[in-house]
Amino acid sequence: MSNIIRVANLVKIFRVSNRQPGWFGLVRNLISAEYREVRAVDGINFNLERGELVGYLGPNGAGKSTTLKILTGLLVPTSGEVQVDGYIPWKNRSAYVSRVGAVFGQRTTLWWDLPVIDSFDLLQPMYRIPPQRFRQNLKEFTEILELGPFLNTPVRSLSLGQRMRADLVAALMHDPPLLFLDEPTIGLDVVAKERIRQFIQYIHQKQSTTIILTTHDLSDVEKLCERVIILDLGKVLYDGSLSQLTARFEGNRTMVVTFAEDYRDINLPGVPLPQRQGERVVYTFDPRQISSSELVEQLLGRYRVADLELHRPEIGETIRRIYEEKLLHLK
Amino acid sequence: MQFFWRLVSVSFRQETTYRTAMWAGLATNLFFGLLKAALITALYAGKGEVNALSFGGAITFVGLTQALIAFHRLFGSTDLMTTVYSGQVATDLLRPVGLYPFWMARELGRSLFNLMGRGILYMVFFRMFFPLQFPCSLLQWMTFMISVSLAWFVSFSWNFLVNLVSFWTTDGRGVARIAYTLSQFLSGFIMPLALLPDWFSRLCSWTPFPAIVNTPVEVYLGMHHGSELIWLLVLQVVWFLVLAGVGHLVLQAGLRRLVIQGG
Amino acid sequence: MLRLLLIYIKLLSIQIRSQMQYRVSFLLEVISTALLNGMYFASLALVLERFGQIAGWKLGEIAFLAGMAETSFATMDMLFSGFDPDGFSPMVRLGRFDQILLRPINITLQVFGSRFIIRRLGRILEGVTILVISFALTDIQWTIGKMLYLPVVFISQVIAMGSLFVVGGTLIFWTVQPIEAVNIVTYGGTELMTYPMNIYPGWIQRFFTYVIPFVFMNFYPALYFLNKPDPLNFPSFAPFLSPFAALSMLLLAMVFWRFGINHYQSTGS
Numbered sequence: 001m002s003n004i005i006r007v008a009n010l011v012k013i014f015r016v017s018n019r020q021p022g023w024f025g026l027v028r029n030l031i032s033a034e035y036r037e038v039r040a041v042d043g044i045n046f047n048l049e050r051g052e053l054v055g056y057l058g059p060n061g062a063g064k065s066t067t068l069k070i071l072t073g074l075l076v077p078t079s080g081e082v083q084v085d086g087y088i089p090w091k092n093r094s095a096y097v098s099r100v101g102a103v104f105g106q107r108t109t110l111w112w113d114l115p116v117i118d119s120f121d122l123l124q125p126m127y128r129i130p131p132q133r134f135r136q137n138l139k140e141f142t143e144i145l146e147l148g149p150f151l152n153t154p155v156r157s158l159s160l161g162q163r164m165r166a167d168l169v170a171a172l173m174h175d176p177p178l179l180f181l182d183e184p185t186i187g188l189d190v191v192a193k194e195r196i197r198q199f200i201q202y203i204h205q206k207q208s209t210t211i212i213l214t215t216h217d218l219s220d221v222e223k224l225c226e227r228v229i230i231l232d233l234g235k236v237l238y239d240g241s242l243s244q245l246t247a248r249f250e251g252n253r254t255m256v257v258t259f260a261e262d263y264r265d266i267n268l269p270g271v272p273l274p275q276r277q278g279e280r281v282v283y284t285f286d287p288r289q290i291s292s293s294e295l296v297e298q299l300l301g302r303y304r305v306a307d308l309e310l311h312r313p314e315i316g317e318t319i320r321r322i323y324e325e326k327l328l329h330l331k
Numbered sequence: 332m333q334f335f336w337r338l339v340s341v342s343f344r345q346e347t348t349y350r351t352a353m354w355a356g357l358a359t360n361l362f363f364g365l366l367k368a369a370l371i372t373a374l375y376a377g378k379g380e381v382n383a384l385s386f387g388g389a390i391t392f393v394g395l396t397q398a399l400i401a402f403h404r405l406f407g408s409t410d411l412m413t414t415v416y417s418g419q420v421a422t423d424l425l426r427p428v429g430l431y432p433f434w435m436a437r438e439l440g441r442s443l444f445n446l447m448g449r450g451i452l453y454m455v456f457f458r459m460f461f462p463l464q465f466p467c468s469l470l471q472w473m474t475f476m477i478s479v480s481l482a483w484f485v486s487f488s489w490n491f492l493v494n495l496v497s498f499w500t501t502d503g504r505g506v507a508r509i510a511y512t513l514s515q516f517l518s519g520f521i522m523p524l525a526l527l528p529d530w531f532s533r534l535c536s537w538t539p540f541p542a543i544v545n546t547p548v549e550v551y552l553g554m555h556h557g558s559e560l561i562w563l564l565v566l567q568v569v570w571f572l573v574l575a576g577v578g579h580l581v582l583q584a585g586l587r588r589l590v591i592q593g594g
Numbered sequence: 595m596l597r598l599l600l601i602y603i604k605l606l607s608i609q610i611r612s613q614m615q616y617r618v619s620f621l622l623e624v625i626s627t628a629l630l631n632g633m634y635f636a637s638l639a640l641v642l643e644r645f646g647q648i649a650g651w652k653l654g655e656i657a658f659l660a661g662m663a664e665t666s667f668a669t670m671d672m673l674f675s676g677f678d679p680d681g682f683s684p685m686v687r688l689g690r691f692d693q694i695l696l697r698p699i700n701i702t703l704q705v706f707g708s709r710f711i712i713r714r715l716g717r718i719l720e721g722v723t724i725l726v727i728s729f730a731l732t733d734i735q736w737t738i739g740k741m742l743y744l745p746v747v748f749i750s751q752v753i754a755m756g757s758l759f760v761v762g763g764t765l766i767f768w769t770v771q772p773i774e775a776v777n778i779v780t781y782g783g784t785e786l787m788t789y790p791m792n793i794y795p796g797w798i799q800r801f802f803t804y805v806i807p808f809v810f811m812n813f814y815p816a817l818y819f820l821n822k823p824d825p826l827n828f829p830s831f832a833p834f835l836s837p838f839a840a841l842s843m844l845l846l847a848m849v850f851w852r853f854g855i856n857h858y859q860s861t862g863s
Contacts, residue, residue, distance in 0.1 A: 014861070069862060074695050076860045090859060098698035107689055109696070113612045122608075125601050126699055355774030362782045365798070366789075373649045373793035374641065381644065460795075505623060512630040521637040528643050 004178065004210050005048035005071070010080035012041040012066050012234075040066040041077070042234035050177070051208040053200075055221040055242070058231035059323040064214050065182065067231070071212070072102055072180055085177060098127055101171030105183030109167050110155045116166045117151045120173060127174035134173065141169040145199055161192035168196065172203060179203070179211045185220055197223050218316035232323065242315075249327055250318050254311045255283045255295060260304035268298050334427055335436045342440025346448075353448045356401060360449065361456055364397040368461050374526070384525040388552045391464040392523045395548050398453040399479070401445035403486040403543055404438070405520055407511030411494035412503045420589075430582060431491060431575070438487055464552060471553050474560065478547040481567035486543045488574035489514060495578065498585030514538075519545030539570035598703055605707030613712045620712075627716025628723075631668075635660050635724055649793050654731025655820050660788045661725025662812055666751035667784040668717035674756040675709040677763035679772030686766050691858070701855060702848075705763070734819055743834075747815040750840035751787075754811050755780060757840075757847035764847075764854035779806060787812040792825040799826070807839040 015035040041063045048054060058064050069075035070082060073089035073096055082089060087096040103109065110119040124134045142148055145165040150158060158166065164184060171179060181200070185193040197220060203209055204224075215221060221228060221242065228245060230238040238245060258280050259266075266274055266281055270290055274283045285295060292310055299305055321327065368390050375386045384392070399405065411434055414420040426433060454463065466472045493510045497503035515521060518540035524532040535541050546563050549555060555563055614620050638660070642653045651659075675681055685691050685708065694704045734740070762776030783806065791799055791813040802808040810832060817824055818833035 066862070069692075072696060074692055074859065075862050093695065094698045094700070097696055100696070102696055104689075107693075109693055111608060114608055118608065122601070122604055125597055125604070126697055128597075359774055359778050359782070362778045363785065366782065366785055366794075369794045369798075370648070370789060373789070374645045376645075376649070502619060505619075505626065508630065509626050512633055516633045516637065521634060522641050526644060527637070527640045531640055 002050045003047045004050045004085055005046075005212075006081070006083040007044055007046050007067075007071075008081040010041050010044040010067070010070065010082060011039070011078045012063075012070065012075065013078045014038040014040055039234050041070070044080075044231070044234070044236050046229055046236060046239055048210060048212070050210055051204075052227060053204050053211045053225055054213065055225035055228040056212050056214045056231070057218075057221065057228055057319065058237075062231040063234040064231055066234075068180055068182055068212070068214060072100060073097060098174065099176055100178045100180065101174070101176040102180045103164070103167045103171045103182065103184050105164070105186035108155055108163055109170055110163075112156050113154055115152045115154050116147065116158070119155065119166075119170060123170060123173050129174050133175070137173050137175070138169075141172065144202065145169060145195065160187050161189070161195075164188060164192070164196060165199075168199060172209075175207065177207075177210060179209050181211065181213045181215075183215055184213070185215065185217050193217070193220070200224060218314070218319050221319075222315045230319075230322070232326075245322075246315060246318055249322055250287065251313045251321065252284050253287050253292065253313065255285070255292070255299075256309040256311065257281045257283065257299060257303075257305055258307035260306045263303055266303075268295070268302075271295065271298075335432060338428075338433070338436035339440040339443070342437045343444050344440075346441045346444040353445075356449055357453055357456065360397045360400060360453060364393055364453075364457055365460060367393045367397075382525045383554060384523055384552075387462060387464050388554070389523060389526070390461050391552060392548050394454060394457040394461065394463055395551060396520055396544055398450045398457070399482075399544065399547075401449035402442050402479075403483060404442070404490060405486070405515060405518075405544070407493065407507055407514070408438075408490050409494060409504060409507050410434075411491065412497040412507065415494075415497040416501075416503070424586070431578060434491060435487060438490075442483060466551060466553060471551075474564070475547065475551045478550040478564060478567065481564065481571060482543050482547045484571045485539055485567060485574060488571055488578055489539060489543070492574055492578045492581060495581045495585050498588050514540045514543070517541065518543045519548070523548070525549075539574055542567045542570045598700060601699060602703055602707045605704070606710045609710045610712050623713045624716040624719070627713055628720040629716075631664065631717045631720045632723070635664075635720075649790050649825075650822075651790050652731075654728050655816070655822070656789070657724050657728035657731060658820060659790070659812055659816055661721050661723075661728050662748065662751065662816070663721070663784050663787045664724060665718055665721030666748055667755055667780075668714045668721055669748075670752045670755040670759070672711060672714040672718070673706070673752065674759040675711050675714075676705040676707065677756075677759040678709070679759075679762040679766055679776055681709045682763040682766050683770065683772050686858075687770060695859075702851065732820060735821065740819055743815070744819070747811075747836050750836040751811050753840040754808070754836075754843050755783070757843040758783070758806070760844075760847040760851050764851045767854040767858045783808055790816075790825075807835075807843070810835040810839045 014037070016038050017035055044063070044067060056064055056067070066075065070077050071084060071089060073093050076090045084096070085099050087099070089096050110116065111122070114122075120138060123129065124131070129137075142151065145168070147162075147165060147169065150162050150166075153162075155163060155166070168184065184200070185196050188196065200211065200213075201224060204211055213220065213224060225242055227240065228238065228242050229236055230245075256277075257274075266276075268274075268283070271283055271285050274281045276282075283295065296308065299308070371386075371389045371393060375381065375389065379386055381389075411420075411430075414423060420430075423433060424430060428436070457463065466475055493507050494503070496506045500506065517535045517538050519535070520543075524535060524541060524545045532541075532545075535545075546567060550560065550563065635657070638656065639653055642648070642656070646652070648656060671678070676685075682705070685694075685705075690708075694701055694708070697704065758776065758780050762773065762780070765773055765776070783802075786794070786798075786802065787808055791802070791809050794802075799809070803810075809826075814824075814828070814833040815836055816822070824832070
């Protein structure tokens, strides 16, 4: 079995107290506590093979961070089995954690007041990284992510993009076989995001690192992940390839045509009425009913076309609709 | 003027939401009050009176000073300093009242709540452990109330002045720590001035600090009469005016600096 | 376990370096802390001028109690700073404790190394000064036994007070905000130990004998060092209980701490 992660029937129930604010609430709570049960994770199953790069998606409150916390050993589940790289994450914490790298977009893993390089230096004895390997990784990662200019800057003075890059390097310095990325591109500009994505890809290819990526930026998912697991209300709604998901749920595409001549009748059979927008004509169509290539054939067969643009809905748009319209929920 | 009183009541109401902190403060003050009272008892060792301060008076002194901690903000506040460092002060300066009355209103609101929550309530709890003396005539009560109110103004003006260093240095808290320890030391808070050597209390009387703690408590205990009493009250007024006046001048200088620096 | 020690030292040196960045400012802070804390003792000394003694204890003898209590509290405050509820509360609230759980190093060691306030050195200086004054004013007959036992008492005080900090920090797992009661027994407890135990009402004496055994930490060892009679008629070995009391407090605190971590891991933040 080359499954590096096995999750079976994972359940995590939180007891949240219905506490009333203020002093009387506190006293009342001591006498008779009222609790509400929140099933953050309600029976999750999935397996990951070594070397997979999986997107772990879902709307807020879906149970993503809870699962991630369980997988990193921070949280003990209510029931179910978890095996990662042969370990049970919350048992044997120290041994397990040295096999894992983690980046949290919302907060840094480094020491706030220290220059970046000092933080890295601390990692070496902590993770027992052989000195030569440490120097090698440091050099390589620093070059690729261009950390050189701010290696001596304290972490608190870094820009968001710089901090994320440093965090990523810190997570990978000890060559972990597993990498958990929680919103690694949040708040970054387009150029910075692309850098981080490229680096993730580089590491993935070079080390065959198994990577779980949680993100709200769906272009991250599009560019990096072949497989996605979609979560909502603590359950897995979808576990499969991204392309199949879009094929199933993608909305209408649009084709924007600039005709060489001024045609009066621009309707096509089997295609909804197009709209004129100035000099251009926009056809909106369902790719399941007529494929893009068929539409192009028809257009070129009937008209002289000067220019053609095909727009697919952004993946973010598709996934947003899946969340909002609960397209994956069993009716 | 209306704005002033509105601020006072807003501040008062805000303070009532910190009920947990109030109880926590009461508990801490009570414990330290107990320790001090035990110390006083051991020191007096049966003596009825030392340097015109009776044993019962000394115990009451301990209770009353602890009760006044929150009212006077005896450990010093750095709230104004914080607004200077955060830049918030710029917004505050745009209000229809000057900075001094602005903070006075806010502090007054808090203090009025703490007078009850950590003042009167404290005395009630303290009474469960130790006997307390009370002023024996209406006149004494009234002079005490005048004295403790004047003490409040002195304390507030001192706190205000200390916070103004923030216009000149980034290490305002360091300076504040020194300033507030000094004022505690010289005010009679740590030990009643009557129990300290005479040369020391004479030294203290050259500073405004006894006016904050030692004077009002001794007035409460009825230790002063006639012209001596009047003199002490006048002294409180004088110190208030001095501190407020110096505060005003320093504030003007500080504001000029602020404007030049560009906020 | 040399590696762990090395990591701990590295963690501390981080903070020392960043706090000592501005030499002058740092020095001023240390000196001012020493002077400020010293003022409290100065007040007491001045009062004792008028009274001569407290419950049969003269200035030099009180200075022994005060010097020991101040030095050990300040040392404890420096070492156990990570557990100090005021420091540990933000750590849990802001998710930095999760970060600690994600590193392959002993959790407790990391918490110890997470906060080290070198400014406390000022209060240590003050405490040592008072202790030296005490030695000058009293004529302690120094035997080998006494010379060996003094550091033991000091370390016991640090450990005993430190256990309270550990308990206070552990409570944060449940309450997130610091609890004032902890401050009462730590700061208040130090104040309490500065004076002879027999000046306090019975119920306070009992509490600090059977619940938090502070009576064995400073008062009883002082009776031994200063050759003073025991006003409370405890067994004659009472002065030597300090290390045992301290270690049992530490043990209980550590058990509670472990319990707290397990609770944190089953309920999240």
